[in-house]
Amino acid sequence: MLDVKFICENPDAVKKNAAGKNERRAEVDKVVALNEQKKKLQLSVEEARTKINVISKDIAGLKKADPKSDVSAKQAESRAIGDGIKKSEEDMKALEKELDTLCMWIPNMVHASVPVKSNRTEKTWGEKAKFDFKPKPHWEIGKELGILDEERAAKLSGSNFLLLMGAGAALERALINFMLDLHIRMHGYKEVWPPFLVNRDSMIGTGQVPKMEDDMYKCEKDELFLIPTAEVPVTNLHRDEILSHDQLPVCYTSYTACFRREAGAYSKDTRGMQRIHQFDKVEMVKFTHPDKSWEELETLTVNAEEVLEKLGLHYRRLLLSTGDMSFSSAKTYDLEAWAPGLDKWLEVSSCSNFTDFQARRLKTRFRDADGKVKHVHTLNGSGLALPRTVIAILENYQQADGSVVIPEALRSYLGGVSVLKK
């Protein structure tokens, strides 16, 4: 969330920013008004508390000098003050809670470099694969190869679940290991294997709750959520912690399954493996010094791009416009891989700088070289989301005979297999 002080000092900028992100629930004026009210109340409550504290110390002094001294008058006075502020204290707590809730619906400020109108293609790598036959969509390729079983997936769990068999399952596993190894060995990330179920505090910390709560799988009985991305547990690693400036940046990479209800998602664009309730993803998360987060966003994005390049997949990098960005992000690049069978671009990675927006909720701070405690900046990016990467591989590397060539970089992870055949 944003700093209340910042909101109150820049209400117009915050409003304009929220409007740009289509956040109609951001009630900026109300925040400013409530904050004023709260400060007044706080002052009066604190003054009363001071009086009570002074009287208590008086009594302590008197009792020490003479245990039998009569302090009933002072006790009565203090009690009266206490009774008097009881209501104000309750009001203040209610105000604070309301203020906090309101602030949770105000989105992060976007960076000046973010376009307002439409997404901007920043770069394109590779070229569209050429076929002397009509390229098939991945669900046909997968079915014919016997590695993708949509009917049984539906039997087990319902629509939009994935069931991979044989080489399909192996391909999934190979990709996970390939991506993790790349980020760990070449890009300097530390591997994390976190819980896939987290509590409400963690979901609030990274901002999925309250805004996206309906899109999350929840175990009511235990008040636990299935993670929608590794971002949640990994970014929460340092919740309520003060790091040291010399350990920044902290870079983690993490494989997890991800669970999303995709409530209200249209059947359009959901065919096959495009949008499923449970999918694998390798995520990168960074905690950085505020002065360094913008350059760290660039390297994070390049780290994700390298996965696509090593796999030889044609992709483009999009700089998202204000309207397409997430609630918590200050700047986001999307990486889209080309899927010839579907004849469209598929989002395989989203790399964002959240500046101090998450860190403030998480209370993840660091002690700077000047001794001051400040909020870190948090970043994350997919490196990559698996199912759509698999789509891209199947559709780009398909052959006329229905087989699929395995990208060179992946072969050692598949026991040397170079072609998937029936």
Next chain:
RNA sequence: GGAGGGGUGGCUGAGCGGUUGAAAGCGCCAGUCUUGAAAACUGGUGGGUCCGCAAGGGCCUCGCGAGUUCGAAUCUCGCCCCCUCCA
């Protein structure tokens, strides 16, 4: 699930109703000493928030929440987490 033990500052660990935001040690920072370093010695060293131009001051904070009290790290109740033993 049952029975115990425990959650205190960066760490170890005292405190168990009163000037305790919290002893002591370690660590860290600064200074003295030294050619330099180490050792020794001296001093400093949590976070949040509010008022204030500042200096400074107030309030909150000893797992979380409620309560008792003039006053709670200390007492009571509920919850969470960790450890040990039993099933």
